[in-house]
Amino acid sequence: MKVSKEIRKNAVDYSMNAITDICTNIGPRESGMPKEREAQEWIKNQIDTNGWADESAIEDFKVSRHALVGFTKIIGVFLIIGALLQLLTLVGNPALTLAVRIISLVLAVLSIVIVVLEFLFYVPFIDKFLPETTSCNVYAKYKPTGDVKRRIIINGHTDSAYEWTLMKIRQEVMVGVLAVDLLCALASIVIFSINIAKGVTPLWSVIFAACTVVAYIGLFFVCNFKVLSPGANDNLTGVFVAVSALKCLKESGIRYENTEVCALLTGSEEAGLRGATAFTKRHKGENKDVETYIIAFDTMRDYDYMTIYHRDMTGMVKNSPEVVALLDEACNDPDVNHPLPHGVVPFGASDAAAFSRGGFKAAAVAGQNPKYAPYYHNRRDTPDQMIPETFALGLDIALAAIEAFDRDQK
Template structure:
């Protein structure tokens, strides 16, 4: 099939959009019914990857599986360590072991900022190791590879966030704010009043003790969620790109299409980090764009995320502009947004030097299904999935025609 300009190519795809929404929904339902919840590094996650690999082999020239090792419960497990350390810190301070109390609080702060804000693997070695893998499907171009378009979703699902399940996003935010706020304030007070014991600080910390106890129950490791939205929707968006190209006998002239389904995003972006380490951007010898899709559900919250990892990582605006323009092809005016609490795989890729951007449709409160058992196949939104596939296909056509520089200054970085 001969391609025209990106608008014509998108219109030809869009006439068939319903076919790929149906494909996406059916694939999600099959994976969930076949393997259920997919905790990071679990047998279920590996089985889900086998299903997706088998499907991708119908559309891609090559499909490979790249295994890696990691520590599945370290990323969320640091919260339990912080809970223990802060409880110990309160009692140590009250019994006037101020230096030990200060050490416990300082370690808690380091773990919080290192693991959560920076996604560093600080406490991983003390947790049990496990294995997972990344799935990579490649569709080669007709000629020389001058561009590489990478479409990404992650295959694992999260253990349940107990407070979001019990009281929704507002309770979740309340517990986080009071716990983290207490930890940081106590650290500052201990520094400011380092020379002498303060009775009022001891009393204040006792009042904060319930929050330190509560945060230890943040993650229910006994319950893993189905993750129909987070993030099988991202996986099937990426897979739909490959299926459309195959169904319509399309092979791009100089753009390689790569479907990268990462393992263990919920364990701290471990799969994306391992992919970036194994395939450094400098080794590509081509212009690369990484398009991440994560949690496609809430129509009122669709956005292109140009800032990630709790606002500490800024994505390449050229990629973000491409995704925004792709949304316009499908009739959307997508705002730029910030992942204010957490991260997507795009953040790990940006940190590794890849031009990357992310599309998501998730209520940032967050939604009450987020990381709970409510994230199931009954809670899918086909319209949102259609928009997600639109963004993916539009991004491919724009990037193939113009590259990154064609979208360098279409929109302001806001």
Template sequence: MDFSDPVDFVKKLIDETGPRLSGSYGEQKAGEIIYDEMGKFADSVDKEYYVSRPRGFLDFIWFTAFFYIIGSIFYFFGYPIISTALIILSLLIYIFQQNLLLEVIDIFFPRVKEFHVLGKIKPKNNEKNLVILSAHYDSAYEFPLLGRHRKKGILFLNLTVFVAIISLILSILRIFIKSNLIDPVEYTFLIAGTAMILYVSIFLRSKDAVPGANDDLAAVGAIMDAGRMLSKNRPENTEVWILAIAGEEHMRGSKRFIRNHIDELKKRNAIVFNLETPSGDYFLITTEEKMFLAKHSPEAVKILEEAAKSSNARYRVGPLQFLGSDGANFSKMGIRAVTMFGLSEMDDMPYYWHTMNDVPENLNREMVEKSRDIFLRAVEIIDKGK
């Protein structure tokens, strides 16, 4: 494959591989192509294999739904203590799997094998700094609820969690307070909560995989193009790693990479600039990712902000209210990191996120190339010690 520019790379790769679900043939083939392309400019390229259970990231919702529904049934039969315990279990599974990324029930899902592609570019002189430019090359399932309905879907999901929490509170009160007023209200919340959780479970994802041009193959093309440029015009004292991550859509991939490199990353005080969905109206330099309870490095944020400003980019700095990225895993493990998202002015979400319309024809070439320039500028800032 001839690499002419980031968007052209995305078009050719999707033509050859199609969608790239975690552990699929498409993902494996895409990884091989990326490996070959990195070999043309990086000083060394490695495939880092790992095993995970990707479906645990989304399909845990069926465990949450099961325990909530069983808990509701016990309440209707007059067992509020058992009901409370089961609803607590259902909410803990949600929190552990979705917010804390703890993989507590992943054992119930099938294993797959994936690999990251890591290309290293050496500096002209001493390796004083280590910068990682990262993006992911897997693609997601279609999201009927969140992808199509976007912020309305997010609102419905948050409302579902709220209803579940209220039903839990009422169930706990019923244990200690014998009142005829609690039961009718609790019945209403349990019925509503059951219906809403079932709706979320059914429509959270479909069986179809999306092309994933903007999320996140365009970002892979951007950082690889940055790598090509850096190999021709090398930093003085900064080693740069170009990291194409497999398995961001289940958030297990970057965790495995960090575990394998944690000692070196901390010893060398590495800094990670992670790129997501670059084809947008503006860039959001994220100070935190609230869904994953991760706060990013203020230093990394400041450097990327300076890079965006000097690149004449349209950008904002602030928290990511919903969604998440591999940057969260780096930050939670104590590595200096920040993620930059390309978002829509319309609703502050990525264009065509987790839908079948996330195709190369819908990419904004100027924004994809601008994201590359921002990351190149960030490397320059670090290399010059500004």
């Protein structure tokens, strides 16, 4: 049994209005802060009140909300201190010079370690040193008529991002600043190491270190903790693909025999995929008892750039080939008839990466121009920037994937 076009259209209209209501009445949803929880509770209430799921729960977890993007300011301090300390080598005191060389090298190496662990691998390395708050996921289940033999989870994240100041100008500006700073830090490590080995600090290396300070200042403008994105596209569109999938099944009277359909609305994705990671830990082993697929929907906005992501976390994590194949099947469904290209998340990560790394079979679908999205992670991501046609395509893919997942089981 298919979901009718009328029910799908009503779901799209409902979602556009719900997203507008959240952005207007609740506002931006900082990871692990009251507005994020308020939005999660509001959406859960919508699910419960309308009977779109048989059960739903809020699952709490701890988060250090400034760790992921806040590392840029931390390493900015480390790198600037290390560079300026090089000026003390001009004093001519041997003991002081040796200490400065070692401290500068340690600070530069530590900065690179933080970048690699926090950003490339999303490991909570500095989180333990920062203040913690409580974030939450919403997990809603639409049960089958019989025993649960397979489970498909549609995912979106509810929190919104801090404004990425440089990204607001152009993505290339932010990438360029980070690339220059990374090269300066790596060059400094090489130079400081050579100076320690040779026991000398040439004047040119001191001048170089002093010049890098100018580049490192850019790290303090990567993000602005005082301004948050409204997060209409990123990622309330993904959230309401998940919610609307349950809505459509319920209103169509569709209930599968052995396939459980779930909506997972994660918190603190923008803080480093912390909600998705918390889910994999809390529900560890459940994917072994019941075959479980997770599809993460993120930013249903740029129609021509809708993509299935088979690699994630800047290409460092491989998503599930089985889930990718399911999405291909869904896109070729007659009701969708819109094959999507496969891609690699080029910069950052989606929740699918955390699910995959946590042992779940997962993949992501996103609709965002990877080269330039003027609304991305800034104050322009407002409801008027949404494109219902793209959201509708995302919902169609989700519904077709759910149907194919149940059909393939038989």
